[in-house]
Amino acid sequence: MRTLKLGETGLEVSALGLGCVGLSEFYGPVDREESLATLRAAADAGMTFLDTSDYYGIDSANERMIGEFLAKGGGDRSGFTVATKFGPVREPGTGELLGVRSDPAYVRTACEASLRRLGTDHIDLYYVHHPDFVTPIEETVGAMAELVAAGKVRHLGLSNVSAAELRAGHKMHPITAVQNEWSLFTREYEDTVVPVCAELGIGFVAYSPFSRGFLTGRHTSTDGLAEDDIRRSMPRFDASNATHNAALLAPIRRIAEARGATMAQVALAWLLHRPDMHHIAVVPIPGTRSPARLRENANALSLPLTSEELAALDSIAQQVKGDRMPPPPDLD
Template sequence: MSEKIDTVRIGGPDGPEAGVQGFGAMGISEFYGSTDEAAARDTLDAALEAGVTLIDTADMYGSGANEEFLAPFVAAHRDEIVLATKFGIERDPGNGAGRGIRNDRAYIRQAVEGSLRRLGTDSIDLYYMHRRDPAVPLAESVGAMAELVAEGKVRHLGLSEVTGPELREAHAVHPIAALQSEWSLFSRDVERSAVGTAAELGVAFVPYSPLGRGFLTGAFADAGRDLSGDDFRRHQPRFSGENAERNAALLDPVRKIAAAHGATPAQIALAWVQQRATVHGLTVIPIPGTRKRSRLEENAAATRIVLTDAELAELEPLAGLVAGDRYPDMSHTATAREV
């Protein structure tokens, strides 16, 4: 891209300024098959060139390997990026697939020290609670996170996969700058309560998986055929069997609108997410992930696409027609706690 994307403030006028589209780094380390490290580093350079400055990781991605991978990039560009990471999903050292949720104060303090060390920095711009353990009071968790702000280890706080009432409760303890949850043409659960609350409180919304984990690119129809054996999407309900066939058929209007704009289906899906900012009256910074410079540039270019009211109306029914849940186990999502 010859022109950088626009910028917005995360969490109000006192929040950090970042590009209106961010970068999700998860897939560099695991989940989506093997990675070409040199290409991934070139993609990070492309992000900065495009004005994509919110860099999102988590301590559980690669069991810390993702943060370590980012460390040289962070060191070289610390003042140019908004660095976000997350705690709360504890992985079993002997079984990478085994996971638990921890939000207690002792764990939070342990987790932030680990992230700071792996990232090679003395402060994290945006620190998220990755998943919520309902057994731990939000006041305890957010209170512990607020201590990190007071100590200068963290600059702003975020939450992931919480409901609107949970966001409001947390925000009363300490200002929450951003809420990160899945939001896309295929996943609109967050509109039940979280989006409206975020708009009311001035909390930025950071949609993860804005491309439906790649499904909205139109590249997949059969997980067994199209995905490598170590790709976790092979076990996701929406990519499996008849669900995948039904969901692939839903992409026809996305392709038609893409053709009208001279764009790709992925760009239309991203433009739709981006326009949620206008529809709902809040800051929206989607964080698509990729390991290729060409895809990064394609994604960033989507911020220039404006869909018409007629096109938005044509896309409106899609989420209600999607077959399969977002995860095999939805118990740790905000959706499971909505009333």
Template sequence: MNLRKLGSQGLAVSPLGIGCMGMASETYGPADEKEAIATLHEAFDLGVRFIDTSDIYGPFRSEQIVGKALKGRRDKVVVGTKFGIVPADPSTPITEGHKMGVDGRPSYVRSACDASLQRLGVDHIDIYYQHRVDPDVPIEETVGALAELVHAGKIRHIGLSEASATIVERAHTVHPVSAVQAEYSLWSRDIEDHLLPTLRRLGIGVVAYSPLGRGFLSGRIRSLNDLAPDDYRRVNPRFMGENFQRNLDLLDELAAIAEEMDCTTAALALAWVLGRGADIAAIPGAETRVHLRENAAAAKITLTDQDLQRIEKAFPKDSVAGDRYPAEHMPFQG
């Protein structure tokens, strides 16, 4: 895959990366470590050069799995991980109101980075994101600590996740931000209103997480019975009640276009994200090699203006029913 540049600090990644939350997290049900490592190795062979994980996935286990997969291959891969979300009550399942806390204190930033380096088995992290903004710690203090890590050689680039345009501007004055992670897909286009224009004005790249709408746009989820009992999506508003059926109707329109183009809905949805600009990379999750191959096909799809018009008509902006998160999980953005 041809590399894309994110930001102005030299970060270059494959347009398609791989998100590793589902490889070791309870969020989407059971995970298989052996299959996860095999999937990552095949991703490298397919030209995927961008891995995304976080210390909260597992917690910690995803970074450990990525570390195992990186052995002997570190120089071929851009590794991104995140800090800042901390379990508030890990004994409570996420489907029963499990809540998270956030921590952006400089002392925590430094200790979290050292722990991630150890779990990943690397001497530096290519891009280190604040996973969620801490409303109790000025962003300038958090980014100041990240800048110290850059100067110390422990991280190469600074990123933010789920941050507002205002927060990003403030952070960028302390140290250049290379990329911002944001939920971006056919069913989550909020960033187009304010955040995306700000990022482009500042020369900051976008890393689109959940580019398949938490798997919905793959077409594999037709009812809640397709989800494990402890799958987080069971309490996500877009997968519940009338919202779910309305969203399935939209998906059926997209599937009809994909069938005509002889591709999967997943590949078409990912191609749409990648086609939104050369400053955007997508990190779909892929817990298995089957899902990986389906996603990788998107890199070979070029959408024409006519294709984009058809997709827009079938899946209009703001047509999705339901909020992105349950109210208690909605990220603070500042």
């Protein structure tokens, strides 16, 4: 798999990363052995950019699993780029969301805990998962910069941030990457955050490139989803919106059938064309629990789309019904 420079701070990553959240939680029952097999398949495919968070899995199970994989099944740690995040705080043992913290004291505490779980002496790319709405982003990034100076973190990132927050954070310390949602269904950052990335030389890590599976054509409603699947709470999957949104997949399906490709590959290929249009480095991090699906996703790198195909896809986002995420919980 080819690699690219993510921003201007020297971090080189695989052109596709693996979003690891679904290996532990949120999208139905999890088979730990299958999750580890998916991580091994990612290594075999050269998809060595692993994205996790201390939020993923009860008691940060996802970080623990990746730490186990790196120690036992992943070979040389230096062959992997590990990104993790901090911010949301969960109740130990139950996983209940208690709040969000990005204050300097918590930055340091969270980093030490992630290092222990990952079994490593450094984190390649460390993000604030979501600002806490109280702490100025300058204070958060200032504390993160101290971790870089201490050698515990190599590069800094910001996730789920606005253009203004990105600018403010970058003034405190160079930001390597912003991680926000970007897909054929979600393009709200193209006129705000993306131009700032281009101006400041910041890479864009695109999470949920399949809009939680909707763009693959395999999950276009809540039918068949586990009772605890997070998509049951997402407006785009609600019955009032899902049928309309499913109809929007027609051009993706037509292109996939004409190319002998999957709809997921077409959705990724569209995203992989964004660097040419916006002059930034873009690395999608599709998630999957299937080694076979992972290999399919990797093949999107060799699926160039024509200008006519891109034009047929570009009008989809403006027609989507329903917010991309459910309303935030009341934590008062």
